[in-house]
Each structure stands twice: as structure tokens, then as C-alpha cells.
Amino acid sequence: MTNKKPISVPGKNYYAWRYKEHTKTKHDILQCYLEKWFVILGKYYPVNYFDCFGGCGIYTFDGVTFNPGSPILAAQAWLKRGNKANDLRMICIEKKKANLENLKKVFADYLPTMRTPYFIQDDFDHSVNAILDDIDKSDKVLAPSFFFVDPFGFTLKYSTIKRIMNVEKSEVFLNFMYDSVQRHLTNPNVNNCMDELFGCKQWKDIANCSSLKKEQAIIGFYRDQLKEIANFVIPFRVCYTDRNRTIYYLIHLTNNLKGASIMKSCVAETNNGVLSYLGKQKDQSTFFDKSSYKEEDLKILLMELLFPNSMTFNEIVTQLIDSTPYLEKEIRTVLKHLRNEGIVNKTSVSSKQESAIKDDDILTLI
Numbered sequence: 001m002t003n004k005k006p007i008s009v010p011g012k013n014y015y016a017w018r019y020k021e022h023t024k025t026k027h028d029i030l031q032c033y034l035e036k037w038f039v040i041l042g043k044y045y046p047v048n049y050f051d052c053f054g055g056c057g058i059y060t061f062d063g064v065t066f067n068p069g070s071p072i073l074a075a076q077a078w079l080k081r082g083n084k085a086n087d088l089r090m091i092c093i094e095k096k097k098a099n100l101e102n103l104k105k106v107f108a109d110y111l112p113t114m115r116t117p118y119f120i121q122d123d124f125d126h127s128v129n130a131i132l133d134d135i136d137k138s139d140k141v142l143a144p145s146f147f148f149v150d151p152f153g154f155t156l157k158y159s160t161i162k163r164i165m166n167v168e169k170s171e172v173f174l175n176f177m178y179d180s181v182q183r184h185l186t187n188p189n190v191n192n193c194m195d196e197l198f199g200c201k202q203w204k205d206i207a208n209c210s211s212l213k214k215e216q217a218i219i220g221f222y223r224d225q226l227k228e229i230a231n232f233v234i235p236f237r238v239c240y241t242d243r244n245r246t247i248y249y250l251i252h253l254t255n256n257l258k259g260a261s262i263m264k265s266c267v268a269e270t271n272n273g274v275l276s277y278l279g280k281q282k283d284q285s286t287f288f289d290k291s292s293y294k295e296e297d298l299k300i301l302l303m304e305l306l307f308p309n310s311m312t313f314n315e316i317v318t319q320l321i322d323s324t325p326y327l328e329k330e331i332r333t334v335l336k337h338l339r340n341e342g343i344v345n346k347t348s349v350s351s352k353q354e355s356a357i358k359d360d361d362i363l364t365l366i
């Protein structure tokens with residue numbers, strides 16, 4: 001699937017992989033989100049972080065400076081923001097022995113005082129199902145868990161993602177390898193793999209659609225499938241750095257409104273306000289077809305939504321967060337403008353300040 005060549009790291013007994021700009025973007029988003037997720041969830045609970053495809057642990061652009069991979073970034077996010085009164089359990093799964101041994105060395109080098117993660121040399125699917133089987137057999141419940149699912153290819157089972165999402169307060173950040181998927185969609189040798197990936201056989205209906213509509217059809221279909229198992233599903237498009245083409249979609253699955261909202265803000269924050277990584281191109285996202293919000297469009301949308309019934313702020317955000325390009329803060333700003341224009345009225349429930357709009361505040365069209 002991939003030809004990652006090991007690059008030696010001067011003075012160290014481990015190797016690195018070549019860093020690509022889109023991989024750095026993926027890492028920036030992950031780090032941004034985990035720094036917030038650890039604060040929110042770690043306040044009340046011990047938390048688990050599963051790095052399901054751990055990798056070798058370290059990357060380099062130039063062979064001179066080195067950047068840690070996802071397991072180390074996650075641990076650093078915990079050290080920076082996690083509530084030390086609670087516990088973080090890290091589980092790093094990696095199929096290849098050489099990569100796992102390398103990852104262990106990088107981890108020990110970067111984080112010598114941090115509790116060693118559970119390093120598991122195994123297939124992700126087998127390993128996660130075995131862990132969930134054990135939990136099911138005991139009378140324990142899994143602590144809130146974040147699963148980073150970052151494979152090279154598309155050997156990923158919908159049934160396993162569904163099982164993870166059935167666990168209360170669990171979230172998945174998944175790398176859907178769109179370019180590989182679209183290339184293999186008409187390859188009869190991988191029919192079973194596709195059935196497992198999409199969790200059904202209906203993907204065949206889109207396998208032969210015209211190239212212009214193909215991307216929307218595939219990502220739209222996969223998202224619809226994921227919406228069956230998670231309340232909020234947001235795909236973010238990631239392009240090759242040097243080509244005007246999608247390489248993969250990073251897809252966030254959560255049952256928590258704030259989680260969806262925060263992840264979306266992290267993507268925007270990491271990509272200069274755009275909800276996708278476009279490499280060196282200037283075109284726009286194909287899932288969200290706008291790269292930045294248009295106040296007038298959002299005003300109309302909000303007025304339509306509030307007619308004829310009042311809604312709370314959270315109900316409005318729930319309706320819009322994973323189906324439109326708007327961020328929570330943009331929705332709030334435009335509602336404030338509508339208030340100032342005398343079009344919308346707010347009844348305070350959550351907010352203390354007159355000018356604020358928060359969670360259970362009720363918005364009514366005047």
C-alpha cells in the first residue's frame with residue numbers, strides 16, 4: 001500500500017518517515033482537538049486514547065528537524081491540558097513489529113517521565129474487538145475514549161466503527177482513504193473489503209457514476225452510513241500537497257454537539273478558516289461547498305429555521321453543525337446581528353449577560 005522509507009535520525013537508535021504537509025495538517029487538527037477534549041472529558045473522568053494505527057512515531061521534512069507522530073502528540077496534549085487528578089490510558093496498536101519497536105523508542109525519548117502506553121502489536125480490528133469483548137464480559141464500562149483510526153489503506157470494518165460508537169462518550173477520528181477507495185471501487189478482487197468498509201452492498205450503485213459526481217457520491221454515501229451510528233459526522237477534505245486532487249477525508253464521529261463544534265473550529269483554525277486542506281490549490285471544499293461563511297446566506301437559513309417555532313441555540317447548532325459550512329461562533333454572531341436588527345428575540349436561559357447567546361437560550365423570530 002505504501003513505500004515509507006526509513007530515514008535515519010542522527011544520534012538516535014530509531015528512524016523517521018518523510019513528513020508531508022497534509023500529514024502535518026492532520027496532526028495539527030488532532031492536537032488542537034485533543035487539547036480541548038482532554039480538558040472537557042478529563043475534568044470528570046479518566047480517559048482513554050486509542051492510537052489504532054500507531055505508525056513509527058516520528059517524521060521529518062528535511063532530515064534535520066523532526067516532528068513527532070500521533071501517539072506522541074496525543075501524550076503531549078494530555079501533559080499540556082489534561083487533568084492530572086484523573087488518568088490517561090494510552091493504547092497504541094501497530095501491526096508491524098519494526099514500527100512498534102521504533103515507536104516505543106521515540107516515545108521513551110520524547111516523554112521519559114510519562115507512563116508507558118499499552119503497546120500492542122496486532123491488527124487494529126482484532127485488537128479493538130478483543131478489548132471490547134473483554135469489557136462486555138466483565139461488569140466494567142469503558143471510560144470516555146477517543147479512537148484515532150489512521151490506516152494507510154481502506155481495510156476498515158464499518159461493524160467495528162459501529163461497535164466503538166456504541167460505547168458511551170466514545171469518539172472516532174477516522175482517515176477515509178478516498179483516493180484508494182475510488183481507484184478500487186470497480187476492482188472485483190476487493191468487493192468483500194468494500195462491503196466491510198461501507199457496511200452494506202449498496203456502494204455498488206455508485207461505483208460507476210460519472211467522474212464529475214463520483215467524489216460527492218462516495219463521500220456522501222459513506223457519511224450517510226456513518227450517520228446511522230453517530231449523531232454528528234463531519235468529513236474534512238484533504239488534498240495532495242502538489243495536486244488538485246483529494247487524497248483522503250478526515251471524518252469525525254461523535255454523539256456530542258460540543259465535540260462536533262470544537263472539531264470543526266479546530267479544522268478552520270488549522271487551515272486559515274477553510275474547512276479543508278487544499279494543498280497548494282485555491283479551489284474549494286467539495287463537501288462543504290463554501291470555504292468561508294456568507295453572512296447573508298446564514299441569515300436567511302436561520303430565519304427559515306426559526307419559522308414558525310422558537311428554538312434553543314443548541315437546537316439550532318445541532319441542525320446546522322454537520323450539514324452546513326458554518327461554525328458555531330458564526331451562527332452565534334449572525335443571530336446577534338439578527339437581534340440587533342430587531343428580527344430575532346432572545347429569552348435568556350443559559351446566558352447571564354444581555355448580549356450573550358448560549359446553549360439553552362431561546363431564539364424567536366419576531
Ligand SMILES: C[S@@+](CC[C@H](N)C(=O)[O-])C[C@H]1O[C@@H](n2cnc3c(N)ncnc32)[C@H](O)[C@@H]1O
Binds near residue numbers: 054055058151
Ligand atoms: C498512516 S500510518 C499511521 C501514522 C500515525 N497515526 C501518525 O500519524 O503518526 C499507518 C500505520 O498503520 C500500520 N498498520 C497497517 N495495517 C495495520 C493494521 N491492520 N492494524 C494496525 N496497524 C496497521 C502501518 O504499519 C503504519 O505504521
